[in-house]
Amino acid sequence: MNPEVHARRRAAIVEAAAAEFATHGVDGTSTAAVCRRAGIGSGTLFHYFATKRELFHAVFADDLPRTARRCAEALAAPDPDTGLDLLTGHLIDELTDPLAPGLASAALLQANRDPEFARLLTALDAQLQEALTTLLARLAERPGRTLPLPAPSAARWIRNLIDAAHLTADAAERDITTAELRLILSWLTGRREMPPGESP
Amino acid sequence: MNPEVHARRRAAIVEAAAAEFATHGVDGTSTAAVCRRAGIGSGTLFHYFATKRELFHAVFADDLPRTARRCAEALAAPDPDTGLDLLTGHLIDELTDPLAPGLASAALLQANRDPEFARLLTALDAQLQEALTTLLARLAERPGRTLPLPAPSAARWIRNLIDAAHLTADAAERDITTAELRLILSWLTGRREMPPGESP
DNA sequence: TGAATAATAGAGTGGCTGCTCTGTTAATGT
């Protein structure tokens, strides 16, 4: 089969699986449910993925190259502040994905008992951590700019904060949440002025 | 049977269940595994709890009165800062529980599909949210004390941050994490000075 | 064209699960 077609069909299965995993968790999702949502037979599912576990991994593994590209773009920005805004902007945009909270909690649970999956998550986190740390270190070198925490710690808390926002994502209050999140991030990155449009 | 004995045996089962749920999740935990760990037969388990779901609820429901007591103590403190330290201190102490990350992620997943459990978690969160908001509002009334966020928002971010710390709890870096957490909390509560023992 | 392989469907299977049922022992109240 044309490899492009193969990739597209595989991606469609992964998408259906992501929706099921997000709402029912890994163990709560039956392969039959994924097949129904994807409109395929079970034989087809196991033709593309050897096990349910491998299917779950695929949901997250597909994010690796995208994250890498975003990190590279942010690091290539002329200004570290611009790069940070770019990177955190992407992360905040992902808060609008209604599947995000469910997937995040399913992933955390799986990481507790699936070392291979834990390594996958670690790789994803490490990409972000490294890019954020580099950008923050560039900021800290600027005269008159001091960070309240060392660059690696600040980077970790930026990730923590965004993870936390994911977990409490409430559609009704998302605008407030993201505005406050930006305010806290501006403190973490040592900015004196308020973000544009804010006047508390 | 003596009701005290009944309560003690019930608690022992809940404890065994918590350990299983934390490491394998709700769906990944079989009632047989809980029975083995608790050293009882399946008949006994279902004599104390009608369903597995009810058993899982019990793991968290037992925290309700304890949280209520702590909130009352914090609100009764003479100084809002002292009350906040008391409350956040308890929350930070819970980071040392090795079961916490697993239970937290299991709870998040369950809240997605079990409305009754979601209500239970909401009740737990509401207790904390209310107490924190009250204490922060008292702080904001003080002359010369300004909070970077409104009291309810600040309260929510305090909970968010601690939840996030739970999820990323790493035994090796816990001291660093809690120290940094305290620093961020001192900013969120509008304190000017650094926490004692810190000199960045 | 024809052979080889990929793609797909879906019935079937062995194993596990939550829970029930029955029987037995211990505690309690009168």
Added chain:
DNA sequence: ACATTAACAGAGCAGCCACTCTATTATTCA
């Protein structure tokens, strides 16, 4: 002492699950 109820064990059951097997159709390529 005795009746009643609580506490407990564990065999058994109906249902579900991940995955396999077989058969059929589509695609590729020499």
